[in-house]
Amino acid sequence: xxxxERLGHFxxxxxxxxxxxxxxxxxxxxxxxGIIFGAMPGLTATLGVALLTTLTYxxxxxRAMIALLAIYVGAVYGGSYASILxxxxxxxxxxxxxxxGYPLAVQGRAGKALGLTTTTSAIGTFVGMxxxxxxxxxxSALALQFTSFEFFLLAFFGILISGTLTSPDLVYKxxxxxxxxxxxxxxxxxxxxxxxxxxxxxxxxxGGLDVxxxxxxxxxxxxxxxxxKDKVVVGEAKKFHRILPEIRDIVHxxxxxxxxxxxxxxxxxxxxxxxxxAAWVSYGTAKNSSKHPQxxxxxxxQGVIASETANNACIGGAMIPLLNLGVPGSPPAAMMLGALxxxxxxxxxxxxxxxxxxxxQITAIxxxxxFAMWITGMLLAKQVIKVxxxxxxxxxxxxxxxxxxxxxxxxxRVFNLYLMIPIGVVAYFLTEMGYPIAPLVIGVILGPxxxxxxxxxxxxxxxxxxxxxTRPVALILFLLIxxxxxxxxxxxxxxxxxxKDRIARSRGRTRQSD
Amino acid sequence: MMEKKKLRRADFVFSVILLAFSLFILGNxxxxxxxxxxxxxxxxxxxxxxxxxxIVSAALIILGVALLLYSIRxxxxxxxxxNIRKRTxxxxxxxxxxxxxxxxxxxxxxxxxPRVDFFLCIVWFLLYCIVVFYFDEATLLVKLSWFxxxxxxxxxxxxxxxxxQPISRAFPYGIDVLLLLLIIAFWLYTRLVVxxxxxxxARLRTTVIVSVAVPLILVPIFKFxxxxxxxxxxxxxxxxxxxxxxxx
Numbered sequence: 001x002x003x004x005e006r007l008g009h010f011x012x013x014x015x016x017x018x019x020x021x022x023x024x025x026x027x028x029x030x031x032x033x034g035i036i037f038g039a040m041p042g043l044t045a046t047l048g049v050a051l052l053t054t055l056t057y058x059x060x061x062x063r064a065m066i067a068l069l070a071i072y073v074g075a076v077y078g079g080s081y082a083s084i085l086x087x088x089x090x091x092x093x094x095x096x097x098x099x100x101g102y103p104l105a106v107q108g109r110a111g112k113a114l115g116l117t118t119t120t121s122a123i124g125t126f127v128g129m130x131x132x133x134x135x136x137x138x139x140s141a142l143a144l145q146f147t148s149f150e151f152f153l154l155a156f157f158g159i160l161i162s163g164t165l166t167s168p169d170l171v172y173k174x175x176x177x178x179x180x181x182x183x184x185x186x187x188x189x190x191x192x193x194x195x196x197x198x199x200x201x202x203x204x205x206x207g208g209l210d211v212x213x214x215x216x217x218x219x220x221x222x223x224x225x226x227x228x229k230d231k232v233v234v235g236e237a238k239k240f241h242r243i244l245p246e247i248r249d250i251v252h253x254x255x256x257x258x259x260x261x262x263x264x265x266x267x268x269x270x271x272x273x274x275x276x277x278a279a280w281v282s283y284g285t286a287k288n289s290s291k292h293p294q295x296x297x298x299x300x301x302q303g304v305i306a307s308e309t310a311n312n313a314c315i316g317g318a319m320i321p322l323l324n325l326g327v328p329g330s331p332p333a334a335m336m337l338g339a340l341x342x343x344x345x346x347x348x349x350x351x352x353x354x355x356x357x358x359x360x361q362i363t364a365i366x367x368x369x370x371f372a373m374w375i376t377g378m379l380l381a382k383q384v385i386k387v388x389x390x391x392x393x394x395x396x397x398x399x400x401x402x403x404x405x406x407x408x409x410x411x412x413r414v415f416n417l418y419l420m421i422p423i424g425v426v427a428y429f430l431t432e433m434g435y436p437i438a439p440l441v442i443g444v445i446l447g448p449x450x451x452x453x454x455x456x457x458x459x460x461x462x463x464x465x466x467x468x469x470t471r472p473v474a475l476i477l478f479l480l481i482x483x484x485x486x487x488x489x490x491x492x493x494x495x496x497x498x499x500k501d502r503i504a505r506s507r508g509r510t511r512q513s514d
Numbered sequence: 515m516m517e518k519k520k521l522r523r524a525d526f527v528f529s530v531i532l533l534a535f536s537l538f539i540l541g542n543x544x545x546x547x548x549x550x551x552x553x554x555x556x557x558x559x560x561x562x563x564x565x566x567x568x569i570v571s572a573a574l575i576i577l578g579v580a581l582l583l584y585s586i587r588x589x590x591x592x593x594x595x596x597n598i599r600k601r602t603x604x605x606x607x608x609x610x611x612x613x614x615x616x617x618x619x620x621x622x623x624x625x626x627x628p629r630v631d632f633f634l635c636i637v638w639f640l641l642y643c644i645v646v647f648y649f650d651e652a653t654l655l656v657k658l659s660w661f662x663x664x665x666x667x668x669x670x671x672x673x674x675x676x677x678x679q680p681i682s683r684a685f686p687y688g689i690d691v692l693l694l695l696l697i698i699a700f701w702l703y704t705r706l707v708v709x710x711x712x713x714x715x716a717r718l719r720t721t722v723i724v725s726v727a728v729p730l731i732l733v734p735i736f737k738f739x740x741x742x743x744x745x746x747x748x749x750x751x752x753x754x755x756x757x758x759x760x761x762x
Contacts, residue, residue: 058740169521170584176532176577183539183570195563198542221619228647229611393647394720397618397640398728404623405732409742417623425616432516433524451566458560 006360010133013357013364023066026059030067031372032380034074036387038081041088042227042396045075045275046219047403049335053212053342054406061343066365068339069315072332073369076275076311077121077377081385084113084304085238093275093311096283100296100303102238107299110240116301117308118243118377119250120257124309125370127261128268128316132323133363135269139324140359142473143349148457149467153477155450158327160484162272162439169434171488177435181443182450184209184423191452204415211338213407213416214423214444218437219331220403221424226431227396243381249301256286256302257309264310268317272442274330275311275318282310316366323347323359327446331438334445342410522590523597529582536574543567607652614659618643621666629673631690631748633729638665638697640725645704648717654707661703665696687749734758 017023030052037048048071056064079094084101097117104113146154159182163174187198188208199205226232250257260282267278286306287296296303318329319336326348328334340347345355352359407420427437461467468474486492516524546564547557559565585591605613622639642662646655672678672689681688701722708714733751736742738758744751 055735055740170581172577172580176574176581179570179573179577182566183574186567186570190563192561193547193557193563195546197546197563197567198539224619225612225615228615228643229608231611231650391648393650394644394724397643397647398724400619400643401636401640401728401732404627405736408627408745409736409740412743414628414745417627421619421623424619433528434516434521447566455561455565458565463558463560 009357010360010364013360014367017062017066017361017364018368023063026063026067027070027368027372028376030070031074031369031376032384034071034076035078035081035373035376035380035384037071038075038078038094039090039384040387040390040392040395041082041086041090041232042223042392043075043399044091044219044223044332045072045079045093046215046331046335047223047399048072048075049332049339050212050216050220051399051402051406053335053339054409056339057342057410061345062361064339064343065362066368068336069362069365070369070372072336073125073312073315073366073373074376075332076315077118077308077373078384079311080117080121080304080308081114081381082388084110084117085240085385086388088232091275093279093314094307095276096279096307097304099283099307100298100300103297103299104301104304105238105240109299110238111243112246112249113301113304114240114377114381115243115246116249116304118374118381120260120305120309121312121377122370122374123250123257124261124264124312125315125366125373127258127309128265128313128319129363129366129370130316131265131269132316132319132359132366135320136324136359139320140349140352143325146349146473147467147471148453148460149471149474150477152450152453152457153468153474153481154325154327155446155453157477157481157484158271158321158446159439159443159450160481161270162442163436164484164488165270165273165277166436166438167434168436173433173435174439177430177437178439178443181440181445182447183443184214184440185444185447186451191448192455204413209419209444210411210413210416211341211444212410213420215335215338215441216403216407217420217423218427218441219335220399221421222428222431222437224396224400224403225424225428227392232392240382243378253302253305256305259289260286260306260309261313264313265317265320267310268314268329269320271321271327271329271446272331272334272438274332274438275314278314278317279307279311282306312370319362319366323351323362324349326449328442331441334438334441337445519593522585522588523594524590525581525588526585526590526594529578529585532574532578533582536571536578539567540571540575543571610652610655611647614646614655615643617659617663617666621662625666625670625673626693627745629678629689630669630693630746631687631750632744632746633733633750633754634690634693634697634748635746636729636732637725638693638700640728641697641700641721644721644724645718648721649708649714651714654714657707658700658704661700665700668696669693687752690749 033052034048037043038045049068052067052071056067059067075091076093079089079091080097080101082088082090083094083098084105087098087102089095089098101113104110159178160175163178164171167174187205189196189206196206263282263285264278267273267281283303283306286302287293290296290302314330318333321327321329322333322337326346328337337347345358404417407416408414427440431437457467468478543564546562546567548559548562548564549557618639622635626635626638642658646658678689685691704718708718733744734754737744737751737754
């Protein structure tokens with residue numbers, strides 16, 4: 001009965017949101033903007049959400065969420081356009097799509113590939129939405145049992161796992177980025193005693209670093225520098241007549257779609273891991289489990305389906321820890337966290353008490369966004385790809401202006417700009433040297449949570465760390481952190497290698513004796 | 515990302531910088547109250563504001579040492595030293611482009627935004643930034659960058675010597691007019707340099723249109739739509755406000 005009641009409430013919410021013409025205009029406009037952002041190489045979903053945040057802070061919260069989620073969903077999907085048509089991923093999340101998408105376009109099947117990516121992306125978003133609505137009450141209930149120790153360990157775990165999984169070079173480069181992020185979060189007066197840390201006598205630093213300029217600086221400015229410095233040349237887009245959503249292909253690939261969506265949701269729910277990793281893991285799984293892996297990379301429809309379903313399903317996954325724990329699941333979700341705070345919504349275990357129905361509202365918006373994405377993709381694909389003709393040297397300086405005006409307008413402080421540029425330049429060098437930026441950003445966001453909860457926890461326990469070992473969730477998180485760190489040491493790898501060897505040898509002996 | 519060999523060299527340099535930075539954080543952390551009284555609160559180590567910075571600096575030192583050792587083991591340190599010895603003079607084309615982006619961003623944010631009409635700042639920034647990268651010719655990039663740098667140095671000189679203040683008192687919006695003249699001069703100079711190449715003339719035309727159209731759209735959105743007071747509202751934004759209130 002309760003389920004039916006919730007379902008009824010959910011659909012009435014969908015109807016209420018969808019029947020407001022202004023909401024619909026916002027939804028489709030932001031969706032189109034998102035698809036354009038995703039399609040243009042050099043622009044990312046995170047940047048899209050960041051820049052739109054500045055335009056939404058005058059809106060009421062519900063409408064702002066419609067705009068932000070629509071641009072997020074649209075940008076993740078839009079990346080597939082450039083991947084398929086010009087072999088340059090529009091976003092990192094669509095890099096795996098290019099593997100088979102472009103060969104399909106070369107074979108003259110670009111319309112079919114785009115039809116599939118549009119439909120599977122919509123399905124992925126829908127599955128992600130189902131998980132938000134079904135998992136949120138469970139996680140929220142669990143999170144209510146958390147004490148300060150759990151929150152401290154959760155923040156630490158989020159930063160470390162993000163560093164571990166997103167580092168393109170050495171794992172501890174990801175951790176360095178994470179710790180640098182935590183350091184940035186400690187700048188300013190501390191939340192408990194109001195002591196000025198690392199302010200160097202500058203009153204502008206007393207309030208700490210504003211999150212949005214740091215995020216825009218860390219994600220936007222390196223992008224601008226990279227595209228202009230490295231001369232990104234966009235080739236001629238492959239032609240297609242119309243997008244063909246072939247139901248037969250969808251039905252035939254339902255198991256693959258469900259598997260990819262589950263991978264996407266699962267990876268999205270891990271703090272700080274983005275859509276790009278979800279897409280690659282899903283692509284790899286599809287290839288490994290295929291009966292004909294040799295066709296992957298040569299225009300295999302399953303490859304395109306796997307990456308596009310997963311990266312859009314990741315959005316729902318990323319919203320689960322964001323809404324229930326206050327821990328963003330992906331870089332665009334980190335941006336969403338900043339936007340939510342601007343609108344007076346503090347995500348975390350108390351969200352259901354402070355803002356009853358908010359999670360259901362987000363779920364309803366995700367459902368509307370998946371429909372809007374499908375409709376916009378089907379109707380406007382041919383028009384959208386015209387933006388691929390705009391040369392990057394023309395649009396990247398405009399993006400720089402948008403980054404600057406966006407960072408400034410949130411606090412109307414020129415000081416934010418003074419900070420944004422060095423952060424952007426450092427982030428650019430870090431990226432060049434193989435340091436992931438996501439853990440840095442997650443560190444900036446989760447740093448205050450780690451700081452205040454650690455001190456609060458120790459205050460209650462009078463300086464004892466014993467509660468970590470007596471509380472099950474804290475112990476699990478602690479062990480996960482420990483294993484994650486130890487697993488990077490040579491002795492651990494050798495030990496695991498030896499154990500594996502022994503198991504293999506004993507298996508061999510057993511077989512021989514049989 | 516860099517190629518592997520270059521990456522290991524960079525690891526060596528970065529690990530040294532990271533260690534120095536971590537030691538600096540650690541040193542600064544020790545100045546924070548750990549046991550003393552702060553604002554009437556008697557501190558114990560576990561509620562001290564120094565606790566997290568201490569953990570962070572310790573972690574960064576350990577990771578910095580690990581990175582340093584790795585870069586030494588993988589030959590990054592040796593490569594770096596060898597590379598210093600055989601380093602030739604001159605800057606690569608990619609680095610010139612990098613410096614051009616930095617010049618544009620730094621002058622836009624640190625020099626112009628706080629002092630000159632925001633509309634003109636955007637035009638000045640976009641005109642330079644789009645032209646030099648859209649033309650995609652190394653010699654033109656250098657030539658136009660020198661002009662742009664010269665213009666910004668002139669403005670810097672005015673601001674440092676505080677000559678801008680008597681100018682602004684004598685001629686309202688005098689600095690805005692000066693920047694407008696610089697923009698026109700830059701455009702004319704570029705036109706002169708590329709006059710023989712019809713492709714580049716067309717690109718310059720596009721650039722001028724984009725450079726003016728973007729602030730023409732953005733400034734009213736933020737100023738009148740979102741009611742954001744812009745960093746410096748000078749002559750052009752003043753005219754926009756007059757038009758806006760005349761139309762109301």
